[in-house]
Amino acid sequence: MEQTKRVITPQAENFPEWYQDVVREAGLAEVSEVRGCGIIKPYGYKIWELIKAELSKKIEATGAENVYFPLFVPIANLEAEADHVEGFSPELAVVTHAGGEELTEKLAVRPTSEAAMYTTYAKWVQSYRDLPMRLNQWNNVVRWEKRPRAFLRWSEFQWQEGHSVFADEATAVDEVWQMLGVYKDMYAHMAIPVVDGKKSDMEKFAGAVMTTTVEAMARDGKAIQGGTSHYLGTNFAKVFDVKYLGADGEHHLAHQTSWGMSWRSVGALIMAHGDDNGLRLPPNVAPIQVVIVPIYKDENKDTVLAYAREVANSFSGMRVHVDVREGQTPGFKFNEWEVKGVPVRLEIGGKEADEKALTVYRRDTGVKEKISADGAKEYIEKLFVDIHETLYNQAYDFLTTHIHRIESIDDIDDRIGYFEASWSETPESEKMLKERFAMVSRVLPREFEGVEPKNTKCFITGEPAKHDWYFAKSY
């Protein structure tokens, strides 16, 4: 029977619809009763938990410690930093009543925690001996965005936000890049290549001196901001009074950073690897790495199931699931696990049981082969590595072949991906680009930072260009 039920819109037909279909059909998430807020289902949440676990390990390895600050922020705190409040006030959720009474001081649900944490930081930082202070928190924040999108931009989302304090600019900026490196590694862990570098003044975090970013590419060529790391300078230190007494006996303003990565990364994962059959998960973040589908008839049911369990037990340390559901045919199960992106499927039937063999199907390439049960564990472990590399290489090839060098704004056409161009870095020119093409700068790639632009003139205005940048539409 060739006619597979088509429940997923092909990517080429309508990418946003494909994305929504995959989120639904793979059982990742659904919309809730509250506008813009998602419900993450067990399978989707497990992916996020696997990402969190690894990211948490990487963050702790840098020496940062975890803390927790309240969900609510006095509005006055948010208003302290002018750029910050301007950037965030349009999307605040505000608590006006509590305990049956109207609050005299309104509370914002945190959109990010700079304003929630730094009054306390002012108390904690007294001496240069208290620095650096490097803290991180895992929490949820709320930003009432105009247009939500599953995982990528929900009104409430989970993330980690790190907030560090340093004595001087140099050490603070070092950390900005160090943490960006953590995010880049984290994406590599998910087999996603990213472009790391700086954001333009227009695109930087509200209140930051410098924002750095890792940008992933969806399979429709749009950019996804995968994580950001900011140098806040002394902007917040000034208004929240974060200063320290130096060895010189003088007070100095502290230099701060903040850095965050959210469950938007799950969205990036879907968009970077998914195909027309659904999700394709790299083994590192797959809730189920190996699914075993037993195929039996009445007369060999016990033999096949016993063999399937034996095989499952031999794969210690792997996330293995034996699909023993009775109601569904093998074909149904094959399709279901493919939609869910399980990297490796083992088909175990009478033939395999007799031969002490396994039929191995890999989701990334769709290739099926039969192997001996002897040494199967080592075989699968190597296969994981190969699947990871294959997914990474595919995504890398896609990324690099979808970066188009242009010399003039007039060269922008309907090609998907990023446009690389030499740019004057003025906000005025970026506004012109945005108005004409609904496109902004995404990133000044790190490797372009210290070098001369390929073209001396700005591709928009003809003014002197400063660097080569990537420009793209984004999620």
Added chain:
RNA sequence: CGGGGCAUAGUGUAACGGCUAACAUGCCUGCUUUGGGAGCAGGUGACUCCCGGUUCGAAUCCGGGUGCCCCGACCA
């Protein structure tokens, strides 16, 4: 916040102003089946978004409200 669309079993849809609101899917029971989305039988499941109006009679027409989706603008 602008432009467009929609609101009916869990989900997706149908129903001229007129019988007990239909079909598919899902779910439950039983039988049967299992190497790429099986089949049969029975069953479960809806104040047709809300308020009001027109009418002998409203899921259907009218007014108002609310909510959601899509496209923009907005968006570390």
